[in-house]
Amino acid sequence: MPAIVVEGLERSFGDLWAVQGVDLEVSESEIYGFLGPNGAGKTTMVRMLTTLLLPTAGRASVAGHDIVTEASAVRRSIGVALQEAALDPLMTGRELIRLQATLHGIPRRDGERRADALLERVDLADAADRRVGTYSGGMQRRLDLAAALVHEPTVLFLDEPTTGLDPVSRKTIWEEVEKLNREGTTVFLTTQYLEEADQLANRVGIIDSGRLVAEDTPGALKAQVGNPHLELVLAEGSDDAAGIICEKFGKPLPAKDGKVLVELERGAADVARVVLALDEGGITVESLELVEPTLDDVFVAKTGYHLEIEEDEPEPSEAGQ
C-alpha cells in the first residue's frame, strides 16, 4: 500500500491557486523529494497532507487514512517538522520533546525515556536542559526533527529541513534522514536545494506555480534532458578546429567561459576518443571535465527558468490576502 496517495489535490486562497490538480504516490519506505522555488506550493501541499489546511478540491490519503475525514488517524501516523522550526524559545529541549510525547499520548515514563534517547540520537543530550532560544539554527532543526520522531511515525514530513543551515548542519540532517529511511520511515521532503533532492530522494517531484511538472528518479529525470557534455579548455586559437573534430562525437553546444562544449552521445565512453582525436589533430587539451546533466537542467527544461534560492518568502494564506 502506498504511504501517500494524492489525487487531483487543489488549494486556492481567493483567486490565487497555490496547488492545482496535483496527483502523486509515495511508496512505503521511500524518500520523496518535492522540489520547487519559494511560493511554488510546497508548503501548502505539506500543510494539506499534515491536516493543517483543508483542500479546496481533490483527495489524499496518508498512511491509508483520508486527510479530511480521518484527520486524527493521519496525525497519529505522521511526524512533522515544518519550515520554520516551530519551537518555543523559552522551553528547554527536554521539555519540548516530553511535551511532544504527551501530545501523542505516550505514557510519562515512556516519554521521558524516548526523549532521552532522541536527544542522544540527535546529539543534543548535553544541551537538553538549556532553553531552545540559546540553540544554534542547526541545533534547533535537529531538535525539531527529534520532536517529530517521538511517537515513531511511519510517514515523516520535512518542510525545507535545511533551509538557512550551514553545510555541516545540513549534512548532519541528511545523514539522519537517510538513517531514518533505512529504518523504514517514509519521508516526504520539500526542498529548494537541487543538491538535497539529488542526494536524498529516491524520487523527485518538481512543482512550479502549484503544478507538478515532472516526477521520476533523479537519474531518470536527468536522462530525459540529454546526455552528459564535455567541457574542454584548449590551447589558444584552436577552438574552431577542435569544434570540427568534436562534432564527430556529438552535438556541439554554445561555448561558455571560453570553453568548448560538446554533448557526448555515448557519455563517458567517448571521452578518451575525443582526447585522442584532438591530440591527433595537433590540438593541446589543457583541461577537460565531463559534466552530467543536473536537476537544475531538468528544472530549466521543465519550467523555463533556473531554480534560484530565496530565503523565507512565505506562501499565500487567506489571512495574508
Place this chain on the structure above:
Amino acid sequence: MRNDLRVVRALGVRSVKQTFRRPQLMAPIIMFPTLLLAVQTGGAAAALNLPGFPPVDSFLQFMLAGAMMQAVLLAGNSGGIALAVDIEMGFTDRLFAAPISRYAIVLGRLMGTAVLGAVAGLWFFLIGLVFGAPVADGLPGALLSLFLVVLTSMVMGGIGASIALRTGKASIVQGLFPFVFVILFLSSAFFPQELMVEPAKTIAQVNPLSFIAEGVRRPIIGGESAGDVAAALAAIGGIGLVAFWLSRSALRHRLRTGG
C-alpha cells in the same frame, strides 16, 4: 479523552512557566493592578465618606475586588498575546498536527491563565491582610472570591484566545490593552454604581464585569452574598459562552483558511 486531559495539564504547565520565564507577561498582571490599587487607596480614600457608599471597613477592602478584576482581565489579555505569539512562531502548528482535540489546546492555555488568576487573587488577599483589610467572611469567603476570580480569568482568557486564533497577531491582541481599562472603569469594579453619573452609571448597570466584581467583592466586605455570587456566576457563564463560540469559530476559520 484521558489523553486530552493530560495535554490540557501539560499545556497549562507550559503556559505558567512561559509567563514566569517572560517577566514582561507577568508584570502587567501583578504590577499594574498593585500600583493602581496603591494610588487609588492613597488618593481617593475620602470617597468612603460619600453618602451612598457601601458599608466597608476600609477603602482598601472595597478596592481589592477591583484590583483582582483588573489582574484577571490583564491575565486574559496576556494569555491571548502568548497564544498569538505561539501562532506567529508556528508553535500552534505543532499542536494542531498532533492527534488531540483542538479545544484541548485552548483549554491548556486557559488552565495557565487560571493559575495566574489564582496567583493574582492570593496576592491581593495578602495585600489586604498586611494592610488591614482582611476578608470579612473569613477563609470560606476568600475561597469563594478566589473561585470567582479563577473562573473569570478563564473566560477572559477565552476571549483573548479567540481573538488570537482569529487574528494570529500578537500586536492586535496587545492593542486591546486600553479597552481592558475602559471596560473595567465602566463597571463597578473601582467605584459604586450608585455614585456614578450618567451615562457611565447605566453602562455599569449592564456591564457583566459589574456583576462579577460585586460577586467577588461581597465576601470580602461582608453581608449576604448568595445573590451577588449567583449573578456573578451567570455573568461568567455568559462571557464563557461567548468566548467558547468565538474560539470555536476562530478554530474552524484557521483550519479552513490556513491562517
